[in-house]
Amino acid sequence: MENTYQRILDFAHTHALIRPSDLAAQGLPRVALTRLVRRGQLIRISRGLYARPDRPVSEHGALAETARKYPHAIVCLLSALRFHDLTTQSPFEVWLAIPNKARAPRIDYPPLRIIRFSGAALTEGVEVHQIDGVPVRITNVARTVADCFKYRNKIGLEVALEALHESWREKRVSMDELWHYASLCRVANVMRPYMESLP
Structure with a gap:
């Protein structure tokens, strides 16, 4: 034994x-x-x-734990912003994107906030990052910013604006990428005035 x-x-x-x-x-x-x-x-x-009790755990350990149980779910919105270091918010829930008709994951911890996507909105702009030895699917920076505008009623317009300005200031997105994901998320008209005012 x-x-x-x-x-x-x-x-x-x-x-x-x-x-x-x-x-x-x-x-x-x-x-x-x-x-x-x-x-x-x-x-x-x-x-x-x-x-193992001695395993190293990063500040994003909850994302690794969630991904280990639900490898097809995609970390999005506030959790993706936090991972990309584009917000001062520290969400206590893990925000996950899943297919429209998929059954919602159920786990005791960490608490989850489920967002449903379909088609290209589910698959485009997703990267795989290694966190604590676990592959985690996370929306990329430009896609995360567009998602924040799409779900501004859930997370607040000020959070979306902070993400847009920070990602642009740090040169982590291009105008083309922003337009692409703004169109994909059907928020091009919403984002246009804010994008046009970027320095």
């Missing part, structure tokens, strides 16, 4: 966050997770998610 425990700990070391289904795929017994938690060699992060 000790050999099995060591294999699981090695797997947890290389994959950062593990799920019971990961063990099944490796031919390892799921029940060993509970025993390793009792022994203090693993910790239970949330339901169905485990890690």
Whole structure:
């Protein structure tokens, strides 16, 4: 059994966050997770998610935990702004984009704010970033700014404007990228006056 425990700990070391289904795929017994938690060699992060107690966790750890459970969901809006360091807001929820007809993810922690997208609005402008050893899908800077204007009634126009000005000032977006995503998100008319006033 000790050999099995060591294999699981090695797997947890290389994959950062593990799920019971990961063990099944490796031919390892799921029940060993509970025993390793009792022994203090693993910790239970949330339901169905485990890690070594000594794993390094960044400030975006909640995004990694969410992505490990829901790898197809896309981090968007306030959570994407925070990741790109384009806002002073610090959202307590993880904002996730999912397909229109998909079932909403349910987890105990972190709390989620679900936004539904379809077609190109779901797939365009999405990047994959490694966070705490986990691949996380996140909307890129220009797409995030356009999304903020689209959902300005949910997050506030001042947040969208802050994101636009910061991303432009730091030269992290081009006018072409902004126009592209403004058109994709159908907010070109809303964004035009603000974009035209950029220095």
